[in-house]
Amino acid sequence: MDAITPPAPASFDRYLVAEGEDLAKLGNCAGCHTAEPSRPLAGGRAMPTPFGKVFATNITPHAEDGIGAWSREAFGRALRRGIARNGEHLYPAFPYDHFTRATDQELEALYAWLMTRRPIAGRAPETKLAGIFGFRPVVAAWNLINLDEGPLADDRQQSPSWNRGRALVEGLAHCGGCHTPRDRFGAEDRSHAFDGARIEGWYAPPINARSPAVRPWTADELYVYLRTGLGPMHAAAAGPMGGVTRALAQVPDTDVRAIAVYVASLMAGAPAARQDKAEPVDRLADVQRAHPEAATLFAGACATCHEPGAPMMQQGRPHLAWGTPLHEDNANDTIAIIMKGLVSPAGATGPTMPAFADMLDDRQVQELAVYLRARFTDKPPWADVGGAIAEARQGEHK
Ligand code: HEC
Ligand code: HEC
Ligand code: HEC
Incomplete structure (x- = not known):
């Protein structure tokens, strides 16, 4: 032209x-x-x-x-x-x-x-x-x-807010760009839309019925998370998702609500939507015996912020057992958070998480990840923690 x-x-x-x-x-x-x-x-x-x-x-x-x-x-x-x-x-x-x-x-x-x-x-x-x-x-x-060109037609069975949310999630906000796995030609696999995918050393977890979250993602909780970067019943948005929430903090409120309404409908069939365990898992006593070195590391480097009762927890930060990263089927997000830390969520003040990449060696990071998984979840150990550490070390995303 x-x-x-x-x-x-x-x-x-x-x-x-x-x-x-x-x-x-x-x-x-x-x-x-x-x-x-x-x-x-x-x-x-x-x-x-x-x-x-x-x-x-x-x-x-x-x-x-x-x-x-x-x-x-x-x-x-x-x-x-x-x-x-x-x-x-x-x-x-x-x-x-x-x-x-x-x-x-x-x-x-x-x-x-x-x-x-x-x-x-x-x-x-x-x-x-x-x-x-x-x-x-x-x-x-x-x-x-x-390429399926052009805007989507509204679904008359759904509310205007849901339709707006779908238009944004599938369109400009391109959530599937990170959350949908790709085929070998780099195209999103639509038969696995929002099933979760690796992205620059991180893992964008499933945000549909396959969500591994332990507590339900309601439209209200999603709204707060997307708007402020911190879900009071889940965790903070880390890595690339932190950037997404910092941008969403600045757009019209009704649009973020609409996105939340649509994503909540995608996640309505997830296991957590059906059962809300109010008490977080904490198997401190068993785990301390099995992983003494990691328990000492955690007490020294992490407990001042994360141990139940720490000042940060009293400000209403979520329990470590409630964040999705520890429940995902790979260790990438947990490792990336430990090594790269977390910048301040858009809406919150108070402590942020420092990057431990230079303070801990690979073996210590591995011990800690294994410890967190054993202490705060009832899931089996992760298969390839070493691989996730190697990926984070070479990851290009800061
Ligand atoms: C996920 C990353 C990503 C996002 C988000 C993104 N872009 Fe881009 N954009 C790219 C990349 C990478 C290229 C270069 C593609 C190439 O070289 O073939 C590009 C190319 C373009 C081009 C072509 C420019 C040229 O000189 O050829 C335009 C126009 C553009 N983007 C506009 C936008 C607008 C407007 C938005 C926001 C609504 C946006 N992009 C969001 C990654 C992105
Ligand atoms: C640039 C990549 C990227 C884009 C774009 C993106 N996400 Fe994410 N998302 C991630 C990553 C990585 C995580 C995991 C981060 C973490 O553990 O905090 C995540 C986490 C989430 C979570 C938390 C899930 C849970 O159970 O903890 C939700 C909800 C979410 N994204 C929704 C969205 C929505 C809605 C959009 C579109 C508006 C979106 N994401 C766009 C990368 C992305
Ligand atoms: C100075 C305070 C501080 C210290 C020290 C700290 N963190 Fe964090 N951490 C945070 C904050 C703030 C968040 C974001 C809020 C949230 O997600 O709960 C966070 C989030 C996390 C998350 C993601 C949330 C989730 O539920 O999955 C993990 C995992 C984590 N920290 C592990 C650790 C480990 C392991 C250590 C020690 C090596 C540590 N943190 C040390 C402040 C801290």
Whole structure:
């Protein structure tokens, strides 16, 4: 599509720009397109894929290095069909397979917001993938199989809030981008939607009927978790999910409620939805005997915050037994949390969790993970704790 002269920021309606800002937060555009905070949306962040690194591009309105020369049509085609202005196919690391659900009005608003940002010079490094994806036109075949274009029709059996929630979860908020496993061509496996998937060393757990959560995720609890980053009956949102909740803290309340309503309906069939164990598991006495070294480590490094009765717990932080990470079928999240710590949730004040990667060696991290699983759950030991530690050590996600 032809290049245009970047439109004057003043030519866009103020309300449209404000709507676009909310939508950009829902889509977390800045999350992927910002490598350095001082250069918002200027790209350069590398996304690891099985085929190599895909670099997010500069989407500021800079005429040469960004998308300043993109018309409204060129922009809409990129979000709906994954095709760049010059006609090249974009890689699905850019979640256009979700963004395609955005309405024309939403695309208009996103365009207005992006075109009124500060233009920043500088191009992202060039993406060079291995294997069949080294050749961009191959993506056309991928799209034929995997791209279901355009907004979803409302389901009249469901409430307006549920329909809005579905439109966002399946669309701009692209929750499946992390929570749905992918096939060997990098496409989300729709027959396993929201079944849980590995993502940059972390694990985005199932958020459907297969959820391993021990306490029910109701629409209210999900709302608080998504809005503040801390679910009082579960745990804090760690790693990549922390970023998602920090963005959701800034969007209209009704949208976050709608997402919560829809996700609660996905999780309605989960085991925890049917039984709410009020008393957390704590097998302290048995575990202390079986894992004396880890018990000492926990007492020294973790108990000041996590032992029931610690000041942090008295402020209403959830019991360790209630967080989903310890109940997942792999150790990735638990290991990643211990090694990388937790930045402050969007809505909470008070203690955050320090990163222990430099304070503990691999064997100590392993001992602690085994100890937590044995003490706070009634599940069997994890199979490959060492592998999860190796993944976290080389993980690119900070
Ligand atoms: C999960 C990460 C991710 C998110 C979230 C994301 N993008 Fe991107 N985007 C990418 C990557 C990676 C590319 C480069 C793809 C390629 O090189 O083929 C890209 C490319 C693009 C392009 C094409 C630009 C060009 O120069 O070719 C546009 C336009 C774009 N994104 C807009 C957006 C908007 C608007 C949002 C928010 C609604 C958004 N992106 C959210 C990862 C992301
Ligand atoms: C960038 C990847 C990513 C995206 C996008 C993402 N998630 Fe997550 N999500 C994760 C990871 C990783 C975890 C586990 C983090 C942890 O243990 O705190 C998680 C955890 C969760 C949990 C907690 C589950 C539990 O039982 O503890 C919920 C609920 C959730 N996500 C919902 C969503 C919703 C809804 C969206 C879309 C609005 C979304 N996620 C988008 C990566 C992501
Ligand atoms: C300075 C206080 C502090 C210390 C010390 C600390 N944590 Fe945390 N930890 C937190 C906070 C705050 C959270 C987030 C709230 C939550 O999720 O319960 C958290 C969350 C966690 C979680 C995820 C929540 C869950 O239920 O799964 C795990 C696992 C965890 N910590 C393990 C540890 C271990 C192991 C140690 C010792 C090596 C430790 N923490 C030391 C403050 C701390």
